[in-house]
Amino acid sequence: AQSVTQLDSQVPVFEEAPVELRCNYSSSVSVYLFWYVQYPNQGLQLLLKYLSGSTLVKGINGFEAEFNKSQTSFHLRKPSVHISDTAEYFCAVRGYQGGKLIFGQGTELSVKP
Amino acid sequence: GAGVSQSPRYKVAKRGQDVALRCDPISGHVSLFWYQQALGQGPEFLTYFQNEAQLDKSGLPSDRFFAERPEGSVSTLKIQRTQQEDSAVYLCASSTTGQGEAFFGQGTRLTVV
Numbered sequence: 606a607q608s609v610t611q612l613d614s615q616v617p618v619f620e621e622a623p624v625e626l627r628c629n630y631s632s633s634v635s636v637y638l639f640w641y642v643q644y645p646n647q648g649l650q651l652l653l654k655y656l657s658g659s660t661l662v663k664g665i666n667g668f669e670a671e672f673n674k675s676q677t678s679f680h681l682r683k684p685s686v687h688i689s690d691t692a693e694y695f696c697a698v699r700g701y702q703g704g705k706l707i708f709g710q711g712t713e714l715s716v717k718p
Numbered sequence: 719g720a721g722v723s724q725s726p727r728y729k730v731a732k733r734g735q736d737v738a739l740r741c742d743p744i745s746g747h748v749s750l751f752w753y754q755q756a757l758g759q760g761p762e763f764l765t766y767f768q769n770e771a772q773l774d775k776s777g778l779p780s781d782r783f784f785a786e787r788p789e790g791s792v793s794t795l796k797i798q799r800t801q802q803e804d805s806a807v808y809l810c811a812s813s814t815t816g817q818g819e820a821f822f823g824q825g826t827r828l829t830v831v
Contacts (some may be wrong), residue, residue: 609760611760641822646824646827647824647825648722648809648822648823648824648825649761649809649811649822650822651819651820654819695760695761697760702817703749703815703817703818704766704773704774705751705763705766705774705777706751706753706761706763706820707763708760708761708762709760710759710760711758711759711760
């Protein structure tokens with residue numbers, strides 16, 4: 606069984622400040638890791654994914670995430686946020702065999718001027 | 719098509735009414751997934767198709783929920799005798815294979831009154 610825990614339900618931050626959204630996962634098998642972003646009344650858009658190789662993964666819109674196997678974490682970071690980054694962010698895992706994604710509860714990022 | 723298309727975008731149903739939600743995946747995508755997203759929550763897996771075969775329906779919450787994909791392309795999620803707890807956004811996603819990147823539609827927001 607797999608589960609994902611996003612440690613912060615809401616993260617308020619000022620524009621141009623750095624931000625970290627935290628994600629921990631639990632799984633009895635090896636998994637791939639994903640971060641998705643959801644803007645209001647929209648579907649989910651893939652920000653980045655970790656499949657293998659370098660543990661530091663770079664994605665779209667200046668986001669990056671670091672996979673830490675020993676801590677079973679996959680935290681999302683951005684060095685300087687914009688107002689347009691205001692959205693809901695979801696961390697997800699999926700088994701190597703493919704199939705369904707298991708999502709966390711989401712973190713609402715609110716960027717203030 | 720250019721992306722995953724879902725219709726209708728919004729649906730209001732009276733309790734006890736049957737509803738049908740449609741998903742048009744990206745052309746050529748073999749895998750198709752349905753997720754349910756309650757307000758303020760992460761998406762939860764409902765069911766998964768590979769072509770016309772329903773390989774996993776473990777997430778369907780009750781026998782009132784039924785999904786089909788008869789020709790391996792368009793899929794319909796049917797909910798019979800809707801209840802208030804069925805109110806949610808229903809997301810459809812498709813991918814080239816079960817292991818490929820999932821592309822999400824904008825979702826159908828179902829409100830049961």
